[in-house]
Amino acid sequence: MDKKELDLCLQEVAKGDSAAFERLYKETSKGIFAFLYGYCKNYHTAEDLTQTVYLKVKANISKYNAGTDARAWLFQIAKYTALNEIKKVKREVVATDKQTEKAEKDSYELQDSPVFDAINSVLDDRERQIVIMHVLWGFKHREIADMLSLALGTVLWKYNTAIKKLQNKLREG
Amino acid sequence: MDEKELKKLLEKELDALTPPMSDKVRKAPVVKTEEKREKSAHKVDISPAKRKFRPYMYGAIAAVLVIAIALAVILPAVFGGTGDTPAPVYEAGYLRMDINPSVEIVYDGDNKVTAVKSANSDADVLLSAELREKLKDMPVDEAAALIADEAGKLGYIGQEEQGALKITVVAGNDKQSDEVVSKTTVALENAFMERGVFVAVLAVKEDADWLADQYGAAAGDLKEAVNGVAAKADNYFEQLAEKNQSSLETLKGYYEKEVFEYLRDLLEAECDNIKRTRELLHKASDLNDRIKEYTVSPSAWFGEDYWTVVSSDEWKQDARLAETVNEMTAVLDKIEEIREDKVDNSADLTALIVAYDWFINEDWISDLGNATLDELKDKLDSVVAALENLNVQITSAIKDAIAFVPATVEDFLEGTESVIGGIRAELSDIYAEYYFEEREEYTREDYDNFYLAITGEYGSRKNTGKSRLFPRRLC
Numbered sequence: 001m002d003k004k005e006l007d008l009c010l011q012e013v014a015k016g017d018s019a020a021f022e023r024l025y026k027e028t029s030k031g032i033f034a035f036l037y038g039y040c041k042n043y044h045t046a047e048d049l050t051q052t053v054y055l056k057v058k059a060n061i062s063k064y065n066a067g068t069d070a071r072a073w074l075f076q077i078a079k080y081t082a083l084n085e086i087k088k089v090k091r092e093v094v095a096t097d098k099q100t101e102k103a104e105k106d107s108y109e110l111q112d113s114p115v116f117d118a119i120n121s122v123l124d125d126r127e128r129q130i131v132i133m134h135v136l137w138g139f140k141h142r143e144i145a146d147m148l149s150l151a152l153g154t155v156l157w158k159y160n161t162a163i164k165k166l167q168n169k170l171r172e173g
Numbered sequence: 174m175d176e177k178e179l180k181k182l183l184e185k186e187l188d189a190l191t192p193p194m195s196d197k198v199r200k201a202p203v204v205k206t207e208e209k210r211e212k213s214a215h216k217v218d219i220s221p222a223k224r225k226f227r228p229y230m231y232g233a234i235a236a237v238l239v240i241a242i243a244l245a246v247i248l249p250a251v252f253g254g255t256g257d258t259p260a261p262v263y264e265a266g267y268l269r270m271d272i273n274p275s276v277e278i279v280y281d282g283d284n285k286v287t288a289v290k291s292a293n294s295d296a297d298v299l300l301s302a303e304l305r306e307k308l309k310d311m312p313v314d315e316a317a318a319l320i321a322d323e324a325g326k327l328g329y330i331g332q333e334e335q336g337a338l339k340i341t342v343v344a345g346n347d348k349q350s351d352e353v354v355s356k357t358t359v360a361l362e363n364a365f366m367e368r369g370v371f372v373a374v375l376a377v378k379e380d381a382d383w384l385a386d387q388y389g390a391a392a393g394d395l396k397e398a399v400n401g402v403a404a405k406a407d408n409y410f411e412q413l414a415e416k417n418q419s420s421l422e423t424l425k426g427y428y429e430k431e432v433f434e435y436l437r438d439l440l441e442a443e444c445d446n447i448k449r450t451r452e453l454l455h456k457a458s459d460l461n462d463r464i465k466e467y468t469v470s471p472s473a474w475f476g477e478d479y480w481t482v483v484s485s486d487e488w489k490q491d492a493r494l495a496e497t498v499n500e501m502t503a504v505l506d507k508i509e510e511i512r513e514d515k516v517d518n519s520a521d522l523t524a525l526i527v528a529y530d531w532f533i534n535e536d537w538i539s540d541l542g543n544a545t546l547d548e549l550k551d552k553l554d555s556v557v558a559a560l561e562n563l564n565v566q567i568t569s570a571i572k573d574a575i576a577f578v579p580a581t582v583e584d585f586l587e588g589t590e591s592v593i594g595g596i597r598a599e600l601s602d603i604y605a606e607y608y609f610e611e612r613e614e615y616t617r618e619d620y621d622n623f624y625l626a627i628t629g630e631y632g633s634r635k636n637t638g639k640s641r642l643f644p645r646r647l648c
Contacts, residue, residue: 013203014203016203018199021203022194025194025198029191029192029194030184030187030188030191033187033190033191033192034183034187034191043190047192050191050192051192051194051195051197051198054194054198055197055198055201058198058201058202058203058204059201059204060204061203061204062204112186112189113186113187113189113190114182114186115179115182115183115186116183116186116187116190119183126603135176135179135180135183136180136183136184136187149602150599150603151596151598151599154596154599154600157596163176163179166179167179
């Protein structure tokens with residue numbers, strides 16, 4: 001779904017079209033989930049946060065301005081959802097052994113997903129964000145630079161570095 | 174595996190991983206009316222917010238940072254004399270910090286920095302001209318602490334909850350090396366404690382041959398090796414350009430690709446507007462002809478059976494003419510929507526149509542789609558001129574984009590320092606505030622306990638990676 005199609009889809013969602021919402025979820029949930037997982041590194045948390053994002057989409061759809069960049073609008077909802085989760089978790093107790101074991105179990109679930117696992121294991125946070133935004137969300141580097149308040153050169157450099165890292169990691173098997 | 178394959182695989186993996194929509198979400202109502210919003214962190218605003226870095230990871234997360242300090246000290250000549258062994262004379266030495274970034278330092282017999290050299294591309298970002306100047310003549314332990322602080326400011330240190338690092342030391346003159354190691358370790362630890370970041374500093378020793386081997390010096394000739402380091406530190410920008418040529422060429426390629434696509438998208442959008450305008454002009458011309466024909470010979474429109482005109486003025490009240498004029502007006506309004514310039518309703522449409530037809534017949538659109546960057550740049554002047562001849566305003570975006578396209582890698586490399594400086598500035602904007610924010614201080618005892626917890630399991634990077642304290646992804 002390109003930018004225009006997504007914009008039209010959101011306009012239909014705003015009118016209460018449930019089929020349009022299903023389409024929206026189908027087309028965008030991968031990017032949302034991948035983005036959120038990068039923040040929390042926990043499958044189940046990312047799963048919950050993904051659902052939270054779409055609840056917020058429904059709750060805030062009236063605030064979406066038709067004709068603007070729908071991807072950017074969704075991205076912002078996902079970002080703030082993730083940041084709120086981080087703030088919440090920082091107030092919780094530091095990980096115990098049990099939580100560490102849980103994290104290890106979550107890692108196990110990604111074993112059949114070598115590319116996604118590589119993205120979350122070898123890339124730093126900024127590289128991961130840029131790769132997900134470009135590859136999954138379809139943002140151009142210039143758009144990513146604007147959204148993350150980075151220089152275009154920085155985004156390009158990091159993207160280039162990230163791809164090389166992923167290729168090396170996947171080559172190692 | 175190329176990017177396309179990567180994307181394909183990633184999407185396939187995420188098809189399996191991404192959760193389906195829950196019933197709760199499916200059943201949730203769409204809020205159609207504007208509600209009064211609470212001020213909350215959920216504000217959706219795509220304008221850049223004030224950047225404040227917060228660590229993404231939490232829980233039992235640790236980053237492995239390696240600081241290797243390699244010291245090579247030349248054993249000084251022993252002065253003559255009999256009786257008591259004189260104290261060793263301090264000579265020039267070598268120190269390496271592997272944080273990522275990796276920095277090499279040469280210092281003199283007073284343990285003061287004489288040269289600083291970047292050992293990897295991240296150090297190119299770290300070592301600004303100002304920092305290099307500041308480090309000269311600084312005691313080496315203070316220099317190491319300053320470098321660590323600068324690295325933290327750029328996000329290379331302190332973004333994770335804990336860190337473990339290794340120091341590699343080359344010892345020649347044991348007294349001098351022990352002194353430098355001890356002071357440097359303390360200076361680094363104090364710097365980290367002051368910032369409230371847990372980063373353990375570990376020391377490993379190498380012998381003098383290690384450095385000599387790296388710099389092509391004769392075995393054991395540390396003086397020559399040290400001079401080799403200093404010599405390379407002196408022609409920094411030339412080496413920087415040479416070392417980064419490949420990366421910069423890649424970066425230039427990406428940049429040009431982005432600019433190229435951006436330019437092409439803009440120009441294609443302009444050409445699409447031209448096409449639509451041309452079609453509308455043809456329609457306007459057709460309507461114009463009908464209006465003229467009707468006013469000259471109303472009967473040609475209606476035929477004798479529909480003749481209703483009584484006088485030459487009454488045709489103006491004719492509904493069909495009015496409808497045609499309205500249609501004409503709507504078409505001209507449409508043209509105005511597309512173009513910024515007003516189309517003069519009384520302008521010679523034929524001349525305008527000829528001009529637009531010429532543009533379309535030149536097939537700029539498919540040419541643009543197939544052009545390489547060099548071809549596009551060649552075409553830019555002529556396309557821009559052609560568009561301006563049609564009174565199409567060239568957006569400043571196109572002009573700005575054109576200005577940024579470097580003609581050659583040499584052009585691009587001329588801006589090497591500004592490219593790296595730009596990256597440095599951006600990293601500092603993102604990370605500095607977080608690194609220098611106040612944190613709860615911890616005691617020396619806290620640090621020592623943390624240190625023991627790390628080093629208790631640390632033997633090698635590989636072993637550290639297998640430790641429960643360091644998730645696999647951080648190996």
